[in-house]
Amino acid sequence: MNTRTAPSARQQGDVVRVRGLTKSYPAVRARRGTAATPEIRATDDVCLDVGRGEIFGLLGPNGAGKSTLVRQLTGLMRPDRGSVDILGHDIVRHPERASRILAYLGQQSTALDELTVSLAAETTGRLRGLDLRRARAERDAVLEELGLAPLAARPLKKLSGGQRRLACFAAALVGERPLLVLDEPTTGMDPVARRAVWAAVDRRRAEHGTTVLLVTHNVIEAETVLDRVAVLHRGRVVACDTPAGLKAEVAGEVRVDLVWRDRPPLEVPEVAALHGRATESGRRWTLRLAPEEARAVVSTVTGGAAFAALDDFTLATPSLEDVYLALGGDAQGLVKA
Numbered sequence: 596m597n598t599r600t601a602p603s604a605r606q607q608g609d610v611v612r613v614r615g616l617t618k619s620y621p622a623v624r625a626r627r628g629t630a631a632t633p634e635i636r637a638t639d640d641v642c643l644d645v646g647r648g649e650i651f652g653l654l655g656p657n658g659a660g661k662s663t664l665v666r667q668l669t670g671l672m673r674p675d676r677g678s679v680d681i682l683g684h685d686i687v688r689h690p691e692r693a694s695r696i697l698a699y700l701g702q703q704s705t706a707l708d709e710l711t712v713s714l715a716a717e718t719t720g721r722l723r724g725l726d727l728r729r730a731r732a733e734r735d736a737v738l739e740e741l742g743l744a745p746l747a748a749r750p751l752k753k754l755s756g757g758q759r760r761l762a763c764f765a766a767a768l769v770g771e772r773p774l775l776v777l778d779e780p781t782t783g784m785d786p787v788a789r790r791a792v793w794a795a796v797d798r799r800r801a802e803h804g805t806t807v808l809l810v811t812h813n814v815i816e817a818e819t820v821l822d823r824v825a826v827l828h829r830g831r832v833v834a835c836d837t838p839a840g841l842k843a844e845v846a847g848e849v850r851v852d853l854v855w856r857d858r859p860p861l862e863v864p865e866v867a868a869l870h871g872r873a874t875e876s877g878r879r880w881t882l883r884l885a886p887e888e889a890r891a892v893v894s895t896v897t898g899g900a901a902f903a904a905l906d907d908f909t910l911a912t913p914s915l916e917d918v919y920l921a922l923g924g925d926a927q928g929l930v931k932a
């Protein structure tokens with residue numbers, strides 16, 4: 596397990612500094628028709644440093660505490676204890692300052708839904724203090740940049756989920772802020788829109804040193820776009836490093852995927868012996884093994900009685916998902932592609 600702060604793309608100190616951030620949702624007593632829920636510690640003593648110009652990710656499955664953490668960082672939720680410093684501002688004491696220093700794209704639709712794409716972008720700029728001319732100029736530039744100009748006159752609520760997400764992202768970029776906090780920004784987007792988002796993020800980082808805090812449970816995207824990633828599990832940061840650094844921690848392992856035609860041939864003793872060690876997902880078994888063990892498994896299933904039942908198999912080097920599993924995480928909720 597690695598909780599150290601890895602070397603990063605830091606240029607001039609940290610933009611975000613979080614210490615001991617803890618938040619529990621209170622227990623709710625049972626009422627007629629609804630069951631009682633226990634107290635839930637959604638973030639538990641979280642410490643993070645994010646450097647200027649970094650694209651820093653929060654990775655974890657559903658319910659890990661990512662959104663709760665982000666809501667505390669953006670001043671929308673008060674922690675029970677701990678501190679959040681963003682560009683020298685104490686966000687716990689002065690949550691109202693957050694909107695002046697960061698742009699937040701949350702998971703939920705917003706009041707912008709009632710507006711057209713064009714007006715949503717312009718209004719965001721105006722709310723951030725731009726004069727009308729400047730707000731309109733930035734609006735036009737960002738809609739052009741993200742390929743949204745053809746949709747400019749359409750109300751957000753009449754767009755597809757992916758288009759609406761892209762329009763909200765566009766609005767978040769108008770009236771530039773030094774920190775972008777994006778909660779699953781590319782959910783529902785097609786590959787063209789995803790590329791436009793990452794190109795826009797990269798451009799701002801290159802031109803203005805913009806820092807990005809990104810919430811994701813998409814491990815493929817995480818591996819591709821992040822400089823560093825904090826893995827959250829039940830509210831705690833269980834690892835924090837570059838994607839490559841995290842993967843190096845499980846470098847001794849190989850992932851073996853076996854896909855059975857119909858059902859696994861459990862009557863073959865070697866297959867039955869593997870059963871307890873495999874993660875099952877439909878017809879697919881996934882095993883994480885030492886390299887020599889992986890070779891033995893492949894020769895067993897491709898050579899003997901099991902072969903007739905085998906549809907496909909792959910051997911792969913570890914992914915962030917494997918790191919996550921090695922840290923004791925639960926793969927449910929981590930999206931593969």
Ligand SMILES: Nc1ncnc2c1ncn2[C@@H]1O[C@H](COP(=O)(O)OP(=O)(O)OP(=O)(O)O)[C@@H](O)[C@H]1O
Binds near residue numbers: 635658659
């Ligand atoms: N308003 C709330 N009241 C009570 N419990 C909550 C509330 N919001 C979240 N939780 C609980 O807190 C924990 C963390 O939730 P959170 O939404 O922060 O997770 P997440 O990592 O963002 O998940 P997802 O990937 O599904 O968005 C979960 O156990 C969740 O059930």
